[in-house]
Amino acid sequence: MSTTEYTDITAAVTREKGSDFVLEQAKIRAPKADEVLVKVVATGMCHTDMIVRDQDYPVPLPLVLGHEGAGIVEKVGPLVKDIAVGDHVVLSYGYCSKCSSCHSGHEAYCKEFYPRNFGGSDMEGNNAIQDADGNPLNDHFFAQSSFATYALSLESNTIKVSKDAPIELLGPLGCGIQTGAGAVINSLKVRPGTSFVTFGAGAVGLSAVLAAQVAGATTIIAVDVVPSRLELAKELGATHVINSKEEDVVEKVRDITGGGALFALESTGIPDVLRQGIDSLGTLGTIGVVGAPALGTDAGFDINDLLLGGKSIQGIVEGDSTTKIFIPQLVELYLQGRFAFDKLVKYYDFEDINQAAKDSAEGTTLKPIIRIADQV
Missing domain, CATH: 3.40.50.720 (NAD(P)-binding Rossmann-like Domain)
Structure with missing residues (x-):
């Protein structure tokens, strides 16, 4: 009998090629090892979400997309060292930390980049999210799948940011803006x-x-x-x-x-x-x-x-970014008034995620941000 602890979540699920997102009740398992469970405050919507939804990049369906998450750490796994409950964080892309590209400071060219970010599961083929019927949903999209009220990431792609900056704004720094x-x-x-x-x-x-x-x-x-x-x-x-x-x-x-x-x-x-x-x-x-x-x-x-x-x-x-260095630098530039990326965004409620996708595709919104949870 399984003793795995789960948290109830709402997730935007893509079940068919090109279909609308459907908000579904689901559950996500507790963090293990070096994993981090994040309460998602807001998530940017990126062109890559759309091309995967439309299967221009083949990622297995049904799938929870979202890869520009920002929120507040809820729980951490036992091997997490530098991230604590209550930290404000931005979620970015996944990488192995072990290959020659990662060791040379070019994590965006990790030799496992595609399976870690587009594989639809963790590197062992396991999913962290189940739908309401207990069936696994493909996830770990960019090591986060943040079109959900909670996301499971790794310490390596969870970037602590200043609490002086508005956390609901910062998600796009994890991909589109840093790119x-x-x-x-x-x-x-x-x-x-x-x-x-x-x-x-x-x-x-x-x-x-x-x-x-x-x-x-x-x-x-x-x-x-x-x-x-x-x-x-x-x-x-x-x-x-x-x-x-x-x-x-x-x-x-x-x-x-x-x-x-x-x-x-x-x-x-x-x-x-x-x-x-x-x-x-x-x-x-x-x-x-x-x-x-x-x-x-x-x-x-x-x-x-x-x-x-x-x-x-x-x-x-990903802008060849070492995310734990570059994203906080962009936050500081924003706080100094020298990097006004807030002028690129428009906010949408979670239930309006399909309108955000439509507006993005039509070019009427440059960077949609989906508000998912209130900041606490």
Whole structure:
């Protein structure tokens, strides 16, 4: 007879490809070993949640998604050392802590990244969540599955943050916001006085604009097709904006920068936009690629343009962030008024999660945050 302790939860469950989220009563087991049980206050909604819901990335269903959780620690496993009950935390991606990538400070390129974040279970194939009938639900999405009132994470991907910051705001730092900001600061290493262009002015692209300003770039260009996003980009620090429906993007970027940008970021996942980005680079320019299309998507470029221009194309996961260092740094920048990512978000109640998904897909909301529980 099982003696496992469970906590009753409400979870948003995805049962079929492309279907609406359904709020269901479920239960989650108590933390073991180095696990942490977190009462989720709010969770950001990310493009990756949508592409998994739609099975562009194949993760087993039925599934509890959510990977930008923020909340308050409820219980800890016996091997947890540095996280305590009552701590305010942000949940980020899972990694093994043992492979060469993890040991070199590049946990986002962990050799077990895919199974730990997209496997639908823990590394032993077990689930922590059961539905009302006692059937297992696929979970451990990004080592958290935070579209629920409680989430089970690991100490390694549970990041303690200052209680001075509003916990309901901080969840997107765990993925989307740190991806854009980290791409600029950690991966591309944008330098003072340089030029930077973001292709896509969604939450990731505009986080990159904020970070480019922090990094000291003096020419910051945002490219998009939505006028309201371009206006917000200017408010957040873009020195120039380009509506790609109305202007030749490559020609305009080259004109603004005097020959091409030194740094660029592609966050749309559209191959033709990536090609524009590569063509917009100047000599020795680098473009980071964070936009995630369906698996197997191909893109093209002019090989001689790449070769003769000394250009670089860099794939970037999670902003190449060491989360326990970078996320608190972003929180501190926010508290200092230097990283206003709160201007990107809109809040939704848990029962309105499908409206949040719709608004996100239509582009009317840059970064939905789902309020799940009151802060206590």
